[in-house]
Amino acid sequence: MLVFIFRRLLVAFSVAITVSVVSFMLLHLSGDLAISIAGPESTAEQVEQIRIDFGLDKPMVYQYFDWLWGAVQLDFGRSYYFQDTVMSLISERLPVTLTLGALALGLATVIAIPLGVIAAIKQDTWIDRLALTIAVIGQAMPSFWFALTLIVIFAVNLQWLPAGGNESWQHFVLPAIALGYYAMPAMMRLTRTGMLEVLNSDYIRTARSKGLNESTVIFKHALRNAVIPVVALAAVELGFMLGGSVVIESVFSLKGLGQLAWDAITRNDYPVVQAVVLIIAVFYILLTFLADVINAMLDPRLRVR
Amino acid sequence: MKRILEVKNLQVSLPTPNGDLRAVRGIDLHVNKGEMLCIVGESGCGKSMTSMALMGLLPKRAEVIAEAMYFDGMDLLSLSKKERNQVRGMRMSMIFQEPMTSLNPSYTLGNQLCEGIIKHKKVSKDEAKKRAVYLLERAGVPYPEKRLDQYPHQLSGGLRQRVMIAMALMCEPDLIIADEPTTALDVTIQAQILRLIRELQQEFGTAVIFITHDLGVVARIADRVAVMYAGQVVETASAKDLFADPQHPYTKGLLNCIPIPGKTLPGSHLESIPGVVPSLIGELKGCAFENRCSVSIGECCYRSPRLENHLGSEAHQVRCPIATASFQEAV
Amino acid sequence: MSDATSTVSTVSNANTFLPVVPEWRRTLNRFLGHRGLLMGSIILGLIVVLAILAPWLVPHDPYLQNISQRMIPPVWHEKGSWEHVFGTDKLGRDYLSRLLYGARISLTIGLSAALISGLIGTTLGVLAGYFGGRVDAVISYIITTRLAMPVVLVALAMSALVGGSLQMVIILLGLLLWDRFAVVARSTTQQLRDAEFIASAKVLGASTTYILVRELLPNILSALIVVMTLEMAHAILLEATLSFLGLGVQPPMPSWGLMISEGKAYMFFKPWVIAIPGIALMVLVLAINLVGDGLRDMNAPEGRN
Numbered sequence: 006m007l008v009f010i011f012r013r014l015l016v017a018f019s020v021a022i023t024v025s026v027v028s029f030m031l032l033h034l035s036g037d038l039a040i041s042i043a044g045p046e047s048t049a050e051q052v053e054q055i056r057i058d059f060g061l062d063k064p065m066v067y068q069y070f071d072w073l074w075g076a077v078q079l080d081f082g083r084s085y086y087f088q089d090t091v092m093s094l095i096s097e098r099l100p101v102t103l104t105l106g107a108l109a110l111g112l113a114t115v116i117a118i119p120l121g122v123i124a125a126i127k128q129d130t131w132i133d134r135l136a137l138t139i140a141v142i143g144q145a146m147p148s149f150w151f152a153l154t155l156i157v158i159f160a161v162n163l164q165w166l167p168a169g170g171n172e173s174w175q176h177f178v179l180p181a182i183a184l185g186y187y188a189m190p191a192m193m194r195l196t197r198t199g200m201l202e203v204l205n206s207d208y209i210r211t212a213r214s215k216g217l218n219e220s221t222v223i224f225k226h227a228l229r230n231a232v233i234p235v236v237a238l239a240a241v242e243l244g245f246m247l248g249g250s251v252v253i254e255s256v257f258s259l260k261g262l263g264q265l266a267w268d269a270i271t272r273n274d275y276p277v278v279q280a281v282v283l284i285i286a287v288f289y290i291l292l293t294f295l296a297d298v299i300n301a302m303l304d305p306r307l308r309v310r
Numbered sequence: 311m312k313r314i315l316e317v318k319n320l321q322v323s324l325p326t327p328n329g330d331l332r333a334v335r336g337i338d339l340h341v342n343k344g345e346m347l348c349i350v351g352e353s354g355c356g357k358s359m360t361s362m363a364l365m366g367l368l369p370k371r372a373e374v375i376a377e378a379m380y381f382d383g384m385d386l387l388s389l390s391k392k393e394r395n396q397v398r399g400m401r402m403s404m405i406f407q408e409p410m411t412s413l414n415p416s417y418t419l420g421n422q423l424c425e426g427i428i429k430h431k432k433v434s435k436d437e438a439k440k441r442a443v444y445l446l447e448r449a450g451v452p453y454p455e456k457r458l459d460q461y462p463h464q465l466s467g468g469l470r471q472r473v474m475i476a477m478a479l480m481c482e483p484d485l486i487i488a489d490e491p492t493t494a495l496d497v498t499i500q501a502q503i504l505r506l507i508r509e510l511q512q513e514f515g516t517a518v519i520f521i522t523h524d525l526g527v528v529a530r531i532a533d534r535v536a537v538m539y540a541g542q543v544v545e546t547a548s549a550k551d552l553f554a555d556p557q558h559p560y561t562k563g564l565l566n567c568i569p570i571p572g573k574t575l576p577g578s579h580l581e582s583i584p585g586v587v588p589s590l591i592g593e594l595k596g597c598a599f600e601n602r603c604s605v606s607i608g609e610c611c612y613r614s615p616r617l618e619n620h621l622g623s624e625a626h627q628v629r630c631p632i633a634t635a636s637f638q639e640a641v
Numbered sequence: 642m643s644d645a646t647s648t649v650s651t652v653s654n655a656n657t658f659l660p661v662v663p664e665w666r667r668t669l670n671r672f673l674g675h676r677g678l679l680m681g682s683i684i685l686g687l688i689v690v691l692a693i694l695a696p697w698l699v700p701h702d703p704y705l706q707n708i709s710q711r712m713i714p715p716v717w718h719e720k721g722s723w724e725h726v727f728g729t730d731k732l733g734r735d736y737l738s739r740l741l742y743g744a745r746i747s748l749t750i751g752l753s754a755a756l757i758s759g760l761i762g763t764t765l766g767v768l769a770g771y772f773g774g775r776v777d778a779v780i781s782y783i784i785t786t787r788l789a790m791p792v793v794l795v796a797l798a799m800s801a802l803v804g805g806s807l808q809m810v811i812i813l814l815g816l817l818l819w820d821r822f823a824v825v826a827r828s829t830t831q832q833l834r835d836a837e838f839i840a841s842a843k844v845l846g847a848s849t850t851y852i853l854v855r856e857l858l859p860n861i862l863s864a865l866i867v868v869m870t871l872e873m874a875h876a877i878l879l880e881a882t883l884s885f886l887g888l889g890v891q892p893p894m895p896s897w898g899l900m901i902s903e904g905k906a907y908m909f910f911k912p913w914v915i916a917i918p919g920i921a922l923m924v925l926v927l928a929i930n931l932v933g934d935g936l937r938d939m940n941a942p943e944g945r946n
Binding site: 206207208210211212213214215216217218221225226229230303304305306 | 395
Binding site: 024 | 888
């Protein structure tokens with residue numbers, strides 16, 4: 006088990022490094038950063054000055070290791086646009102996004118798993134069809150559009166909840182729904198197919214042959230096995246949600262990591278963009294690692310490895 | 311002798327896209343207290359469906375009809391879901407064909423062994439564990455105490471089947487249905503498990519319905535035998551009578567397929583029954599075995615034979631008018 | 642041994658006694674019997690036909706501005722008229738015409754991006770699955786790294802640097818969305834690697850390229866087509882998101898995402914300006930997903946679930 010964890014950590018670490026190299030390269034190869042920062046009306050001398058000020062005249066490899074050395078010490082440099090260090094910007098914004106992500110995932114789980122279980126038990130009835138319809142429509146709906154629709158309905162017409170900002174918990178309700186609805190369909194469908202598969206398995210027949218109550222059969226014997234792959238999916242979805250928070254946060258003007266990234270992108274503030282990409286990637290890696298560990302705890306067959 | 315189970319005219323059908331699959335077509339069966347009844351037949355003849363119908367484990371879409379299905383005087387078909395759950399597991403239990411997949415991978419063996427008895431007999435956890443250890447030991451599982459905390463994947467197939475046997479005995483049931491419990495095991499282990507089931511059956515006085523496609527197994531353990539073909543019982547008799555004096559052409563055919571040590575010469579041709587089983591979808595006209603039978607006559611094509619006493623004895627019944635008639639002529 | 646030989650021949654297939662149905666008839670019946678697939682194909686077909694015929698169908702020039710005809714509501718609204726069935730936008734452009742031209746953009750981007758990413762992903766996946774060992778390890782590592790990168794964020798950052806345009810969005814999405822192709826191609830190839838027809842081709846001395854392209858590829862194609870539909874839907878949604886955030890297709894092109902973005906300021910009082918393009922997006926993505934799910938069900942060995 007310890008060896009397993011150690012090996013996974015090693016892979017996770019090297020993936021994080023690779024992601025940082027790739028994102029660094031992508032940004033530097035996509036265009037001349039100095040020109041982007043200086044803006045379209047700047048003179049050649051101004052661009053050169055910026056190139057020297059930001060260290061963009063040095064070789065790319067040097068720039069990368071310089072950046073990486075800082076990143077390892079949690080120093081991502083200074084923002085070009087915000088008059089602050091990248092690290093303090095991030096530590097200010099990260100809690101908002103993590104709260105949003107956790108709320109959205111919690112919401113998605115609370116709806117997806119019971120719905121998937123009911124749909125599987127009542128296979129081919131109207132409940133099953135309704136659940137599948139919700140899932141299929143959910144997967145087809147653009148999240149930013151769903152977010153706007155929520156604002157129009159709940160913030161403007163019904164005036165139940167605020168449309169934007171992050172002053173109180175009410176400000177998180179609509180964004181969490183908008184973001185959670187994005188992860189719900191996949192989790193619901195996985196729960197449903199997992200339950201259907203498990204309910205047809207030999208060990209469920211054994212459990213029934215023992216004369217156990219239907220609720221014991223479903224909740225003790227079936228659900229635990231059906232939910233194992235859903236845990237892994239939930240972790241991956243949370244990672245995606247952190248990435249997708251760019252869209253939702255900008256729609257709801259929620260001051261989180263996503264909006265910070267969005268502001269940084271539109272203002273060519275690359276140190277911030279790079280740091281956010283790396284941090285979201287690291288979270289994704291950590292989450293998938295965590296999912297593996299939870300899976301191993303839930304499934305005794307994996308524990309011995 | 312008291313009958314623990316009595317079934318009259320049991321029919322099971324399953325809807326399929328091509329029409330209703332009538333897997334069981336009117337079966338009469340009974341099991342005496344403490345006896346070993348073997349149901350034998352080739353795969354697809356409805357023997358597993360019969361056992362699942364007895365346990366009440368068929369999928370909801372399956373339709374089960376019977377004139378009577380009495381278990382120790384109780385009509386199983388009229389029981390409520392809760393009462394049926396009480397009978398199943400406590401008074402009748404089951405051993406399945408696939409030991410590798412029949413145990414839940416997520417729970418310890420102790421948990422799975424004890425949950426039934428804790429629910430049905432309201433015993434404490436410790437008492438349940440004590441009984442589990444005792445039965446595991448009786449079932450020949452080494453280190454029984456240690457096993458309670460182990461998970462199924464830590465055991466071999468043979469051991470898992472021993473655990474399943476112990477599990478079936480936990481509540482001291484009156485009837486155990488064993489559905490091909492040795493088919494998935496290695497031949498050497500098969501023999502051990504057979505002997506174990508026979509021993510425990512005699513020791514605990516439990517009635518057993520043993521389902522198999524293997525006449526060799528039948529010869530070793532059965533008190534009585536029911537031969538099934540295409541969803542019907544075609545012959546039933548005590549094991550001794552069946553092997554000594556088979557009446558139905560299908561039973562005779564089956565017995566001819568077995569090589570007999572000493573009698574069958576090495577390299578000689580083994581017999582087989584020509585033809586294939588008819589489709590079980592929809593109505594069958596006449597005798598189901600007619601197309602493969604060597605003694606069939608014109609009337610077999612349209613008249614369905616009934617299960618009739620052989621020599622006027624209820625103990626040996628045959629579903630073949632020709633076998634019955636030719637015997638009477640001979641007398 | 643008496644044990645083994647007394648086993649009697651198994652029961653014949655229930656179909657033996659039914660009339661033989663030709664293969665294409667059975668495929669057609671399954672197609673018609675699958676309600677989702679049928680519905681999805683009809684809707685998708687309709688959208689494709691409308692998009693192709695758009696130049697001849699549109700009532701107005703989608704780019705023609707007319708300030709006196711601004712913000713006319715759609716025909717079902719009391720102030721609407723049949724002159725502009727879906728009304729006009731803030732510059733007086735006919736909404737129906739723009740919607741039809743928008744379908745061309747969505748379909749072009751979806752199809753092209755899915756083709757590019759399909760090419761990349763399939764190549765990587767087939768190589769990993771066929772050669773296994775070190776090749777597999779390297780490619781799997783690349784896939785893991787790609788999965789850890791937040792797609793939306795990276796796409797936004799890159800298009801901000803390069804500048805948004807139709808071609809740019811296609812290339813960007815094509816370069817980013819190949820992961821699922823790679824995963825599916827890898828696992829299906831692994832299953833087929835040791836198949837007899839591959840072995841016999843090897844024995845006959847066929848080159849590796851020949852085996853991969855002529856023997857293996859046709860056999861994994863059906864699985865890849867399913868991924869293709871799902872990635873098309875994914876690309877269409879991402880394009881809309883990028884355009885909505887102003888970093889995708891640029892005005893005055895009538896991308897649906899851009900239309901929603903342009904209508905955002907008016908959505909509180911004139912909700913149809915975002916409702917119409919949003920529903921169009923949802924219907925298109927829904928149709929593609931239904932086709933994809935349907936094809937997957939038809940590919941599954943047991944047919945429908």
